[in-house]
């Protein structure tokens with residue numbers, strides 16, 4: 447029987463002035479950015495947690511603790527490459543990933559193909575295995591009032607024979 451495993455990831459970061467906005471490895475033009483120890487790429491963090499969940503690797507907080515200065519300001523795509531190496535070592539192949547960014551603004555539709563390509567490249571898989579989409583929460587809650595952004599992701603892995 448094919449050994450398939452599903453994982454879910456969820457992440458939140460606060461929006462603040464004086465930071466770049468990095469989403470799926472794309473520098474998105476905006477007047478604020480996400481606050482965090484790394485580049486605070488909330489979308490990539492949710493993807494990594496989904497992959498970690500599927501492969502039973504725990505979570506990215508355990509793999510890359512924010513108390514470790516090695517990860518200060520690091521590109522989250524570089525961390526995703528490290529997750530990909532762990533997946534390969536464990537004999538896992540990525541079947542597909544579906545990720546949802548939750549943000550009131552800015553509009554990220556024009557960047558989604560680039561985000562998908564970045565995530566797929568970091569994982570070493572075909573771009574058509576990664577889907578990125580975005581939604582607002584109708585001006586409700588912390589994403590709606592612009593205090594932060596959230597992201598969900600699911601990932602499906604297959605154990606290679």
Ligand code: MG
Pocket residue numbers: 457458459482486487488491
């Ligand atoms: Mg995070």
